[in-house]
Amino acid sequence: MLNARDKVQAERILKHLFIGTQVDGLQFGTSPSTLKLYFTNYKEIEDFGGQLYLNIESKWCLYENPPIKYPANEDEIKDYTEAEQYNRIYRIRRQKVTDVQLRETAPHLLLTLENGYTIFLNGSNEMYECWQAGVEDEEELWLVVAVPGEEIAIWVPDRFDF
Numbered sequence: 001m002l003n004a005r006d007k008v009q010a011e012r013i014l015k016h017l018f019i020g021t022q023v024d025g026l027q028f029g030t031s032p033s034t035l036k037l038y039f040t041n042y043k044e045i046e047d048f049g050g051q052l053y054l055n056i057e058s059k060w061c062l063y064e065n066p067p068i069k070y071p072a073n074e075d076e077i078k079d080y081t082e083a084e085q086y087n088r089i090y091r092i093r094r095q096k097v098t099d100v101q102l103r104e105t106a107p108h109l110l111l112t113l114e115n116g117y118t119i120f121l122n123g124s125n126e127m128y129e130c131w132q133a134g135v136e137d138e139e140e141l142w143l144v145v146a147v148p149g150e151e152i153a154i155w156v157p158d159r160f161d162f
Helices: 004-018 082-091
Strands: 022-028 035-040 051-056 060-063 097-102 109-113 118-121 131-136 142-147 151-155
Touching (some): 004 131, 004 142
Antiparallel strands (some): 035 051, 051 131, 097 109, 109 118
């Protein structure tokens, strides 16, 4: 069960990192179910010193309109072929993130985009990390991870004010 305090802190970090950025790149993973999305903020003055990314290691889906009920776990998410995954990512290229949310009971991640689409990432697995969001930077560690057991782990520079 997701700790309420961890949820609030993680959501605050994710909003700080992602709002205003846009989907800007894709790296193919070691398996068809793993991929890494890159985000860039072309207008923001603050520089995190590295590349903002979202590493997806679990099932995810793209909604054109928010559903009445989001999936509770990855068993409720349709399997996309590799081609379907890349087609969905192509639909959201260069779209800015306007909101970031974590669900209440598990760290399912929702990224709302300016075109109305919502990316839903499963955050529930008893054995594996489902996703990691952070900045590839050798100087500072910015990292939020959906860890096994429906929990979340965070690492941020000391200068970040909760």
